[in-house]
Amino acid sequence: MMSPETEAPLLRISTLTKRFGGFTALDTVSVDIRPGERFGLIGPNGSGKTTLINCISGAFRTEAGTVIFRDEDITRLPPHIRTRRGIARSFQIPRPFKSMTVAENLMVALDFAVVTDEVVSSAQRRDTMMSILTRMGLASKAYVSTAKLSQVELRKMELARAMATHPKLLISDEAMAGLSSSEVDEVLDLLMSLAGQDITIIMIEHIMQAVMRFSDRVMCLEAGKIIAIGKPAEVMANQRVQEAYLGT
Template sequence: MTKPLSIKNLVKNFGGLTATDDISFDLNEGQSTGLIGPNGAGKTTIFSQIMGEYRQTSGTIELYGTEISKLSTPARIRLGVSRTYQVPRPFAEFTVLENVRVGLMPDSIWKMITESPNVDREIELALSVGFSESDLRRTPDELSMGDLRKLEMARTMATNPRIMLLDEVFAGLTVGEIDQIAKLIQKMRSENMTFLIVSHDLKALEPLVDDAIAINYGKVIAQGSFASVISDKAVRTSYLGT
């Protein structure tokens, strides 16, 4: 059966620095995988290569059996992969609804002009991530970090992904906000969404993933169940410092 995401021998060099060094892994349909490692290990660089924001030096990335290395970011998103960013990137002057609207737009100028925005779907998405009716007309400068992450999730979900890459999804959140985002991820897992999640908050991450991949200096150092990965000696030495 075709894997939603299959990465083989991924190498990315920035001049003399090798950010990802022969990385290979697969994601199965509906599987949720944690991607962990210390700062600078290469986690976000892997995301950027999957999305086409960086082109890999060598190796292949397949989405549902299609080699995507030569595709643009929007083309990859149309194939069903989407990501959030470590630092949320909202459209600063747009309201919550307008931010979600951009994610829902078709990549066709003709359709943008001739078709009406699907306001019901915009509201549904915004409410599904935990916004209240009164938040919908708010602009990002009126939102907390937790709300900005929810907004990022909603806009990502609007692109109709089958695989979601979540980057430091709990960073800067309160306990209550972490709980809210975690519930949302759990809900999407129950709907068979495939996840690759980067987080330094291992306690929050553990219940959300089926397995984990640990990397350091751009190399995979452990892979398997979450418990086995975090108890791995190499992982503890490099990542946890114990």
């Protein structure tokens, strides 16, 4: 199942530290993520999960530590360059381009994130866009304004837009929050189908069954520090993880 230890990591985070004023949100976090891995990220509210995602995607500048992606130091790169290098994300609270249709949202990604030397015709790009939307089950909504989408459709639209950037690493930030249990399964199946040798996925989630089912490996953060990392069952059984979640 797991890649051999000798294989170079896709993403290497070393002693990453992020402070907000006097508050340390991430404290010397180090972790390697292997190509093709399905990586679950858990932890109580305010433990630094989203902060870590923001540091990987470039939304935040970090105080110390490095982020290496595909053997390149990207610690100082702005977010749009990281996106072009192959890091895509969804947001905890969906952030669609609300004045645009679903199709136009994806076209932004195809216009800006995908760098090729070949001339891509607009017909080709439309095909790419439609095939992503079909895969996400959103084809019928292509020409609908994002303002009219339901919660689950918004979640899928964000994943579709992220996929349109042709990512190597897809980060899903609580894509299932606020969904009904059948919708959770729907989105989870979608994420499972996207994962593979070409696409590595980091999933932040509060719904434990989803994390257990999805992840090859799970990491638990508390107060900006890693308190456990390993196979899902091991992490769940960990004393400190249980304490962190039960708040004792």
